[in-house]
Amino acid sequence: MNKMERVIVALDVDSREKALSIVKQCAPDISYFKIGKQLFTAEGPQLVKDIKSLGVKVFLDLKFHDIPNTVANAVIESAKLGVDMVNIHLSGGSEMVRKTAEKLNDFFEKNGTKPLLIGVTILTSLDDNALKEIGYAYNTKEMVKRLALLGKENGANGVVCSPLEIEIVKEVCGKDFITVTPGIRPEFALNKDDQKRVMTPKMAFEKGTDYIVIGRPITKAASIKEAVKKLANELK
Numbered sequence: 001m002n003k004m005e006r007v008i009v010a011l012d013v014d015s016r017e018k019a020l021s022i023v024k025q026c027a028p029d030i031s032y033f034k035i036g037k038q039l040f041t042a043e044g045p046q047l048v049k050d051i052k053s054l055g056v057k058v059f060l061d062l063k064f065h066d067i068p069n070t071v072a073n074a075v076i077e078s079a080k081l082g083v084d085m086v087n088i089h090l091s092g093g094s095e096m097v098r099k100t101a102e103k104l105n106d107f108f109e110k111n112g113t114k115p116l117l118i119g120v121t122i123l124t125s126l127d128d129n130a131l132k133e134i135g136y137a138y139n140t141k142e143m144v145k146r147l148a149l150l151g152k153e154n155g156a157n158g159v160v161c162s163p164l165e166i167e168i169v170k171e172v173c174g175k176d177f178i179t180v181t182p183g184i185r186p187e188f189a190l191n192k193d194d195q196k197r198v199m200t201p202k203m204a205f206e207k208g209t210d211y212i213v214i215g216r217p218i219t220k221a222a223s224i225k226e227a228v229k230k231l232a233n234e235l236k
């Protein structure tokens, strides 16, 4: 897969019209889109199916975090929508991850397809001070490492982490364990917004990430088409 095929654009908008307009403006250079809590709450599962039917890939980012039974069943409902990637919070614990991975494997046996199960480690909007405030005993890098291992040992296919932790995740979990990295700010839009642990797209790929997630630098650009072109140039 070339780099542009590994760019996931976050459709963080409040309506079907706006989401479909972004998908259209990103085409054909971008073919992977993320539907998160805002858009899903506004428009529901039908829009997920509709975007999938355009022939693009969908990452359903609902970051499930609950008791094992609830998360496993919610992930199965996501899989039924035909999405390509789903995520859960690894801080939900090993039993939650294991039960979800097992249910997804059963789903695969019956249906022949399943989404990648990706675990969120430490949100890219958090830094070491924020972790101290929450009461975590370790810094971001150590926490990401611990959670990534927990994910790997219990059946996740990869993690969401910041680009600053790509190398450590690959080192402890192996090259094939997938990293999905938000906190991406291209040279043409360096404003961090609410992100704390950021990197340019080019550097994130150089560090070995599998996918980058990018939202506002593209979706809030004066011209989405121009922004996609600039991103493609930066990645050359």
Ligand SMILES: O=C(O)c1cc(=O)[nH]c(=O)n1[C@@H]1O[C@H](COP(=O)(O)O)[C@@H](O)[C@H]1O
Binding pocket: 010, 012, 036, 061, 063, 087, 120, 122, 123, 124, 125, 160, 161, 182, 183, 184, 193, 195, 213, 214, 215, 216, 217
């Ligand atoms: O799971 C995610 O996608 C995610 C995890 C994380 O740690 N940080 C993070 O920013 N995200 C998502 O990635 C996107 C980043 O958007 P921008 O900051 O606008 O590029 C948002 O949709 C976030 O919900």
